[in-house]
Structures are given as structure tokens and as C-alpha cells.
Amino acid sequence: MRNIFTDLRDAIQEGNSEASVSAALKLVEAGVSPLEIFTQCVEPTLVDIGDQFSRLEIFLPEMISSANSVKDIQAALLPYLKGEAQQAARGRIVIGTVSGDLHDIGKNIVKTMLEVNGFAVLDLGVDASPGEVIKAAADFNADIIALSALMLPSLPSVKDMIDMLQWMEKYKGRFKVMVGGGPVSREWAQKMGADGYGDDAVEAVQVALALMEDRGRA
Ligand code: B12
Numbered sequence: 001m002r003n004i005f006t007d008l009r010d011a012i013q014e015g016n017s018e019a020s021v022s023a024a025l026k027l028v029e030a031g032v033s034p035l036e037i038f039t040q041c042v043e044p045t046l047v048d049i050g051d052q053f054s055r056l057e058i059f060l061p062e063m064i065s066s067a068n069s070v071k072d073i074q075a076a077l078l079p080y081l082k083g084e085a086q087q088a089a090r091g092r093i094v095i096g097t098v099s100g101d102l103h104d105i106g107k108n109i110v111k112t113m114l115e116v117n118g119f120a121v122l123d124l125g126v127d128a129s130p131g132e133v134i135k136a137a138a139d140f141n142a143d144i145i146a147l148s149a150l151m152l153p154s155l156p157s158v159k160d161m162i163d164m165l166q167w168m169e170k171y172k173g174r175f176k177v178m179v180g181g182g183p184v185s186r187e188w189a190q191k192m193g194a195d196g197y198g199d200d201a202v203e204a205v206q207v208a209l210a211l212m213e214d215r216g217r218a
Helices: 003-014 017-029 034-054 060-082 105-116 130-139 152-167 186-192 201-217
Strands: 091-097 119-123 144-148 176-180
Touching: 003 017, 003 034, 003 060, 017 034, 017 060, 034 060, 034 105, 034 201, 060 105, 091 105, 091 130, 091 201, 105 119, 105 144, 105 201, 130 144, 130 152, 144 152, 144 201, 152 176, 152 186, 176 201
Parallel strands: 091 119, 091 144, 144 176
Antiparallel strands: none
8 A cells, every 4th residue: 555545555455434534534635536545545545444344353343433434435535536527427326235234334335436427226235135226226217227335244144135026017127226345256246147246446446337338229
């Protein structure tokens, strides 16, 4: 990780919200883009924190403090991202983290990037059940359903929703489904019948644009 990110990384690691926000804002003032701050510092730091948690070097309270610092950074940087947003809606997307899963930091980054790139996004938050997602997608007249899953036990919920869309005649083929999150792989997503997979928020936008083109051709 580059030296310019050391203060921010240390502040997140310590779970110090005030220092995290201040370090992030200093980087923005120095001309570093919010996206770069996330991809080059915040995300790798969270991966480190997750690894430390797995090795029992830190425990849940520390992971929660770090996550809270990241949420405060997201809130502080949001206006800088939104400033770049485009006007015309390129498509309509319902996004949520799947049943039983409360992780939303990555989902929120994906949501913001989609909005910044011109999509109208309805955010269902966390712990969204397949039925809730499908109903919301129909009510919102969505083109795309975007699901985030961060834990292995969350994966069956992704599959359940894709299966439900197949079984329910009136929804069959109505929405494109894209998925992402730590335990989700491109191969798994394809095998489950998802239309798209994104490794990160930048790829999420590329995939959403490609899915909209597909819909246009269909
Ligand atoms: C922060 C965190 C928490 C926070 C969550 C705060 C929040 N509001 O999100 C707290 C402390 C609450 C938490 C709780 C728990 N956590 Co936790 N957590 C993490 C941690 C450290 C970081 C996750 C994160 O935010 N990453 C940063 C973001 C930016 O990355 P991301 O989510 O992957 O998103 C990117 C891409 O995946 C992609 N993406 C994401 N979603 C989508 C969607 C679409 C459509 C697309 C295209 C792309 C896409 O784009 C994003 C941006 O680039 C991870 C470690 C890790 N390696 O992931 C563990 C981790 C996910 N947690 C884990 C566990 C076990 C738990 C707990 C069960 C712990 C416990 N004993 O209670 C609970 C579960 C609570 C629940 N029911 O959900 C495990 C999961 C293990 C597994 N594989 O099943 C991990 C991997 C830690 C570990 N190594 O053990 N956690």
C-alpha cells in the first residue's frame, strides 16, 4: 500500500472514526479520488482486518469499530462522489445484501458507483429475502437485480432467488441478475444462473451497462 495511505489505514485499523474521516478528507483535498481511496486503501485494510479476525488476533468489537470508521468515511466522501453523478437514468436497479447477511459496506460502494454512473437504484439494505427482493424489483419496475453476499452461508439465498425467478412464470426473464461479494466467484455465479458477476464496484458498473445492452437487444 502506498505511503500516502498509511494514516488512513492505521486509523481504520484502530477503529478511530474521527482520525479515519480526517485522513480520508485530507487525501481528497490532496487530489486523490474517493474511488482510489476505497480500492487502494479501505478495501485492502478491511481484508487485512478480516484475516486478523480469522486468526483470532482481533475480535468482533475491534472489527465492529473498524467497520464503523469505514461507514463514517463513506458518509464523509459521498458528496464528492455524488458531485460527479450523471443525470439521465441508464437503467433501474434494485440492490440488497441477501438473507441472514448484515454486511453492507461493499454493497453501499456498488450502489453509489451505479448511481454516479447514471442508474436509478433502490436499496433494500441488508438481510433481504428472495421474496422481498423480487417484489421490490417488480414494484420498482427494475431492469436489474443486484445481490451482495459476504459470507459462505449467504450463498444459498442467492441461488434461491435465481431459482424463484425461474419458477415464477410472470417473472421469468423479466430481470437480469448480477451478483458479487467475497465468497461469490465468477464461475459460481454463472453456474447458479446469474446473468452477471462483478469483482468490485467498477466492474459492477461495466456489468450493469452490458446487461442493459443485452436487454435492449432482447
Ligand atoms: C466489516 C466486516 C464486518 C462488519 C460488517 C459491517 C457492515 N455494516 O458491513 C461486522 C463487524 C458487523 C461483521 C459481522 C460479522 N462478520 Co464480518 N467481515 C467484515 C470484513 C472485515 C470486511 C467486509 C467488507 O466490508 N469488505 C470491504 C468491501 C468494500 O468489500 P466487499 O464487501 O467484498 O465488496 C466489494 C466486492 O465484493 C464487490 N461487491 C460486493 N457486493 C457486490 C454486489 C454486486 C452485485 C457486485 C457486482 C459486486 C459486489 O464490490 C465491492 C466493492 O469493491 C470481512 C472480511 C473480508 N475479507 O471480507 C468480514 C467477514 C465477511 N465477516 C465474517 C464473519 C464470520 C462475520 C460474523 C459471522 C462474525 C460473528 N462471529 O458475529 C458477523 C456476521 C454478521 C451477519 N449476520 O452478517 C467472515 C465471513 C466468513 C465466510 N466466508 O463465511 C469474514 C470473511 C471475516 C473472516 N475472514 O472470517 N463483519
